[in-house]
Amino acid sequence: MTAIDGLLPTVPLPTVPPSQTPAPRPQRIALLCFPGVRAFDVSVVTEVWGNDRTPRGVPPFELRRTATDPYTPLPLRGGLSLTPDRPLDWLDDLTPTDLVLVPGIEDPDADVPPRVLDALRRAHTAGIPVASLCAGAFVLARAGLLDGRRAVTHWHLADTLADRHPAVRVQPDALFVEDTGVWTSAGTAAGIDLCLHLVRTAHGAEAAAAIARAMVTAPFRAATQAQFIEHPTPRADRDADALADVRAYALAHLDEPHTVATLAARAGMSPRSFARHFQATTGTTPLHWLITQRVAAAQRLLERTDHPLPEVARRAGFGSEVTMRQHFASHLATSPRDYRNAFRHPAGSSPIAR
Template sequence: MFTVATLLYDDVRAFDFGVISEVWGMDRVSGGLPGFELRRCSAGARPVRMFPGATVSATHDLDGLDGADLVVVPGRDTPFAPVEPAVLDALRGAHARGVPIGSLCAGAFVLAAAGLLDGRRAVTHWALADRLAAGHPEVRVEPDVLFTEDRGIWTGAGTVGGVDLCLELVRRSHGAGVANAIARRMVTAAHRTGGQAQFIERPIPPVTTTRSALAETMDWARSHLDRPLTVAELARRARSAPRTFARHFTEATGTTPARWLVAQRIAEAQRLLETEDLSVEQIAARCGFGTTTMLRRHFLRAVGTTPTVYRRTFARV
């Protein structure tokens, strides 16, 4: 059974803890999904006061991180406060054993205090990014992304960005099919494109005909990924000029049409590799990459492995 240890300490944010519990703490085995063991680890296995006021009991002392397949650190309401040395030592020990470690939102400050982000790329809530960079200049803060991974250390952006990170961690350990199934049960997107920049201090734009046409165009593109789609073609579907379409698309999604299309093609390739007995050449054509070389190049960049190795790991056929 895949074991996840979540680190608990005072003022941990209840939302972050709830996301972790929803992803790895729910028993979905009867629905055909794999089982997880979620360990709640605190110093001395003591109960922990969460923000904004609830208390959560621990199932393990900090030695609960031993033997875990993954360690996840939720953020806390006091991100700049000192962290117990025992907590930092436990994180360093897990990292030394080669265990992947992820943090949600302000949890990045805990990883930074442990020295685990030194020389690594990291993200936190956009409102805290400057403080993280100022307090830990050795960390390469990337404020605009939803999550980052750098040599086994994962960090997620603010609040709902933690959902993105947790689902990505499931995708990396158990495949896109399991991550998608959990996302459906959570009634959330399995993978959001774009970055955190799209959420920084901007009002939500009203629903307009242009935005409606954009959504329809995106739905149409997802069902025609086998075609060599261009921005000009998508703009025609949205009844817009290409330059105007590209601008509206980036404003709405936080990414360009070209990057969004690649992300959709990769997601479809993952699904086909897991569920269909098709050759890599057929999958490349079905997803619109044209050649296996292009599929492998984009797949390796996005997923960190080759289509063949991914299929060997996650195929259900």
């Protein structure tokens, strides 16, 4: 083709109609299945990632049950069975935006198929996040993924994990722990906390809250909250009602300054007695509980609104953007600005917020 006056004919580029633009691939969740896994943990993972909640604004997920022998039912305790639907090689197609989950196991000393351990090592080497629930930490430890890392398991098994695997830095009290891409959780209900936190980390507080509402469970318990509460039942109904009223008041007035003394006065207790009853009831201190609630409130504001950061800090009760930034760094390992950029919905458009 010959140029005329220095110009070449313009050839329009093909365009893809918006309706034909391919949607992003859903996050893939690989649940490792092998003899001895706990039915409860399989059910938790299925409830969090195995239901279609896209009409409520939750992103789609692709949950697969992977095993050495797919399509062969595995017996579970209680007369149940689990049928895997993918081979272990499916993990080789995952990316660092996906997730590998190890459910709890009934017997920490039971053998684990070597191919399962190899698949875990390959996934971790590829930069894919790996998480275990309850005694699933023993599986990660056998794979060598917990050597030199902090980890947690059911409080009843913490000493056993430390004895069997001395290279693991066992944390006896936390609900869940993350160390360089490897997650572990304490027993039973703490597995729910970790699963919701993994959703929150990947998709924001709104998505996690929507799933929590569907499950009728708390959307947020801090990782550092004690997994074992010495006195889970308050000593008197009057104390329980007073503490519930105080927590409800604090949540409705997060933008106001609160101290242990002011909260105790509202409960009609001395500060020392109030702090003791609060920790016995919730497993955490009043101020730590208040900070985690303020972080959660700030997350919602950052996702749902266009308020400038100082206004978000004021409404969440942090007082200043600097203080909010410090707590985001310690609780979420990110900044408020980066969190908003990752998870913000257009103002008023979030289907979860409606």
